[in-house]
């Protein structure tokens with residue numbers, strides 16, 4: 043077995059370990075949900091009148107208390123498999139680099155490995171003290187999905203790269219871009235949770251307020267209102283204000299890295315292609331994502347847009363980041379067609 | 384102090400916000416000035432900045448969906464040919480030149496006007512804040528988001544001085560965390576007010592101003608730059624002048640004198656390929672560069688390593704073969720040929736080229752020869768050859784021949800890589816099939832129809848060079864780096880105000896403290912607690928401060 047095969051094996055092992063971790067995180071969250079539902083028996087009526095604070099707003103401190111409803115066993119398994127997976131994946135990335143004789147960020151397969159590595163590492167750091175339900179499940183779910191996609195669809199043999207990629211910028215620019223993507227992933231999960239939690243704290247749900255045109259649809263999904271019993275577990279997560287702060291910090295780190303990606307990319311383009319900016323599809327995608335995240339930072343400080351509404355910008359921004367990685371590499375042709383597919 | 388805040392900005396120190404809420408947008412005073420003022424106020428508002436940013440993001444997207452002239456003009460032509468109804472409309476609306484279109488320009492120009500209108504007054508305010516003192520300690524602390532209290536046996540002044548020392552404790556050597564101001568409030572009470580994070584606003588302003596600098600540099604570069612593409616064949620020289628370029632593009636303020644009159648010769652071209660995948664591994668052009676008044680110099684150009692000639696950069700953009708060919712006409716006179724660049728079409732460097740032979744003697748037909756070069760040819764069947772490797776292992780030319788009028792004197796510029804066949808006939812054999820010539824390196828073959836002969840005598844390489852001059856590159860880089868540094872500082876430096884008051888009460892000194900941050904700041908209360916703990920080391924009776932929102936929760940039974 044050569045190094046390249048060993049690398050692939052390690053990545054498969056990491057994917058498997060992460061799958062176990064995902065299941066454990068899900069069990070943990072299900073347990074929390076179940077307990078939370080039992081503890082608030084029908085206290086939250088399916089229909090919360092607008093303006094009624096509901097019983098949910100009085101639990102600001104609960105996130106700090108030790109939550110008795112957690113499953114110790116599941117958390118233990120989730121954590122240890124999570125850490126093991128990160129280590130295996132790191133091994134897979136390092137052996138891949140050794141097999142190819144260069145920095146392992148030169149094609150989509152390698153981008154995905156490193157991106158998942160960063161996302162799971164950041165998740166581990168964010169959760170070093172306490173597991174945050176939902177964020178763990180969402181990030182781990184995305185990671186497992188990405189690894190599977192990488193192994194089954196993006197895989198290419200490890201080999202050296204063409205002259206245009208033979209530059210230390212392959213390490214700086216691409217490495218930072220992928221790191222940013224990994225950080226944005228966790229930030230996105232935090233923002234989603236923030237919006238859910240905010241909806242519950244403020245008894246704000248589109249599913250319980252009249253929505254005349256799609257009333258049938260609304261009724262079908264009424265059980266899924268964030269204010270309803272299904273989302274009682276939201277009371278076990280940090281409050282929206284803390285989640286906002288956490289999402290902002292992660293997004294800010296991601297944004298600074300993204301800015302660096304943009305500038306580094308321009309410098310590299312100046313060396314390799316003879317112009318620092320040429321509205322290549324990848325450049326456009328990076329620019330659009332950058333502007334959307336800049337809009338997010340502005341929204342946070344604009345009256346009437348902070349909090350929940352600002353988080354919507356994160357959803358758009360993250361979608362652009364993902365599309366920039368997938369659609370632009372696979373569908374559009376441009377100067378960045380280095381995906382190896 | 385000057386007060387200025389963009390309309391709708393909500394990052395002020397939180398408690399100021401419950402001072403008179405931002406005045407509702409007043410109905411504009413009738414008259415032009417009123418309207419103008421109102422419009423300006425709107426344009427420089429946060430809401431409009433937000434809107435323009437989102438518009439900019441949306442407006443940039445069509446550039447990925449439609450082909451763009453600046454990137455690939457032929458694709459646009461093809462698109463227009465395929466979409467005869469929608470195409471012209473899209474064209475009129477600028478969808479094939481998105482980034483130069485009126486609407487895209489309008490958005491970013493408005494955005495930058497808004498930015499300048501927003502940033503200049505803020506800079507002024509910030510500069511005066513930098514010179515001023517931290518705001519005086521408010522009378523009451525009740526409305527502040529972070530609070531704390533304690534007591535001490537020491538006298539108020541000592542307590543406040545101790546707090547000031549804690550607040551002044553440097554972050555980096557010689558760089559205090561807080562700017563501190565101690566005041567005697569009378570009646571035995573003392574207080575200290577402190578503020579940190581001026582760097583946040585500084586960074587933010589630097590960032591925004593750097594963006595303006597960046598835009599100006601880029602626009603200036605657009606006006607002064609030039610860029611040309613040329614093909615240089617091994618053994619041949621290249622003199623840097625506008626006429627020597629195959630394509631040349633220049634800014635509106637371009638000065639032809641800025642073309643540095645150097646000459647360059649391609650001595651050798653090296654390439655390496657992966658033997659299995661045929662992917663390129665290395666390209667190096669070895670050139671001799673002669674700058675005016677200097678000795679010739681040997682230099683190399685590689686991908687990612689352009690050659691710098693007095694501010695102009697020479698990039699290696701492509702490479703291929705330029706087979707050396709001599710064509711003799713029917714009378715045996717050399718009528719055309721030379722080193723003719725053939726353009727690579729695939730990984731194996733199967734290359735396509737055209738040899739135009741206009742200067743035949745007498746009234747003979749002009750000759751046009753089209754075909755392929757196969758660097759390492761391998762016969763597949765009786766009539767098919769294929770290139771299997773990009774290096775010249777077994778070079779073979781596969782050609783067909785046309786004769787008639789090349790159409791070079793019609794006045795319409797011609798593409799040297801295409802043959803205009805409209806006035807030419809192809810040479811055919813007895814069965815009516817086109818005659819195909821197979822010419823190996825060093826061979827001479829007879830052309831059909833008694834047109835003459837062709838010799839394939841050598842196989843030099845060519846490189847496609849891209850030469851670019853933009854005097855603003857340094858400025859672009861400097862502003863980009865400034866923007867980056869400003870951004871990083873502004874995002875990670877918290878802006879906070881802390882007040883500590885000590886007043887005598889019943890023989891003890893009662894200490895109260897409050898904190899305020901710019902925006903929502905979860906780190907504020909912990910910081911206040913830390914400061915109090917460091918100031919009053921032995922306060923057993925009360926845990927340091929609590930946030931008001933926690934005071935109202937059920938855990939806090941009175």
Ligand code: HEM
Pocket residue numbers: 336339340343389392394426427428429432494495497498499501502587591594870873874
């Ligand atoms: C090209 C256009 C612009 C871009 C790319 C941009 C980008 C940014 C970014 C990335 C930040 C985050 C830094 C931070 O949060 O400290 C920011 C903050 C800010 N921007 Fe802009 N901006 C633009 C235009 C404007 C305009 C037109 C205004 C005024 C109406 C403005 C006002 C502000 C303010 C007040 C902040 C500070 C927010 C805070 O303290 O957190 N910006 N901008």
